[in-house]
Amino acid sequence: MAKLHFHFSTMNAGKSTLLLQAAHNYNERGMDTYLLIAAFDDRAGKGRIGSRIGLSRAADVFGADTDLFDMIQKRLAEGKVACIFVDEAHFMTRDQVWQLAKVVDDLGVPVMAYGLRVDFRGELFPGSAALLAIADVMREVRTICHCGRNATMVIRRGPDGRTVMDGAQVQVGGNEMYVSLCRRHWRQEVGQ
Numbered sequence: 001m002a003k004l005h006f007h008f009s010t011m012n013a014g015k016s017t018l019l020l021q022a023a024h025n026y027n028e029r030g031m032d033t034y035l036l037i038a039a040f041d042d043r044a045g046k047g048r049i050g051s052r053i054g055l056s057r058a059a060d061v062f063g064a065d066t067d068l069f070d071m072i073q074k075r076l077a078e079g080k081v082a083c084i085f086v087d088e089a090h091f092m093t094r095d096q097v098w099q100l101a102k103v104v105d106d107l108g109v110p111v112m113a114y115g116l117r118v119d120f121r122g123e124l125f126p127g128s129a130a131l132l133a134i135a136d137v138m139r140e141v142r143t144i145c146h147c148g149r150n151a152t153m154v155i156r157r158g159p160d161g162r163t164v165m166d167g168a169q170v171q172v173g174g175n176e177m178y179v180s181l182c183r184r185h186w187r188q189e190v191g192q
């Protein structure tokens, strides 16, 4: 039975690596996959999913207005797909998460979504909140803080290197701007 999976973590935990590895596993067994990524996260190049370990692969992009059910249905009309992979899933809207649930329930294709659970302030992203609410399977991709504890939070650093607590929820960036920490060290950094 097809399921909606949510693999969540902080940044720099290996989500994109795992996505590319899982997709490759399908492909090497002769099964097609369909890869999607949020349009504005173009760190690996527009329409590419990339991991810091050096792997990358082309993907279709979605914006906030994209109907993911329609988009996936069109792709399925072109040929069978064994699994759908979505990177930067935290950038989806709540409606888009429900569209993925409809793909799973009505079209019978499994969906694997990979994304952050919380933003730099410790607040859920809308896409993550919806996935935590309705995904069939949830799995944490674990990584560690500089102290060795499990990292569950992320801080954002401004251009001067200082930790910031103000600003838009969405700001695309990598290790130069974000650091994953355990909750204790996150609290210390943000002065809580």
Ligand SMILES: Nc1ncnc2c1ncn2[C@@H]1O[C@H](COP(=O)(O)OP(=O)(O)O)[C@@H](O)[C@H]1O
Pocket (backbone or CB within 6 Å): 009, 010, 011, 012, 013, 014, 015, 016, 017, 018, 050, 051, 052, 053, 054, 143
């Ligand atoms: N050259 C490398 N060899 C092995 N692991 C690496 C290398 N470069 C980065 N990594 C590891 O890859 C992980 C980040 O992978 P990535 O897929 O980009 O994460 P995420 O999508 O969760 O942000 C980190 O654990 C990092 O230590």
Ligand SMILES: Cc1cn([C@H]2C[C@H](O)[C@@H](COP(=O)(O)O)O2)c(=O)[nH]c1=O
Pocket (backbone or CB within 6 Å): 010, 011, 012, 015, 016, 041, 088, 115, 116, 118, 119, 120, 121, 154, 156, 169, 170, 171, 172, 173, 174, 178
């Ligand atoms: C914490 C946080 C992150 N983002 C952005 C920054 C990156 O572009 C992605 C996450 O990248 P990953 O390495 O693939 O995990 O999300 C953001 O917009 N707002 C935040 O608070």
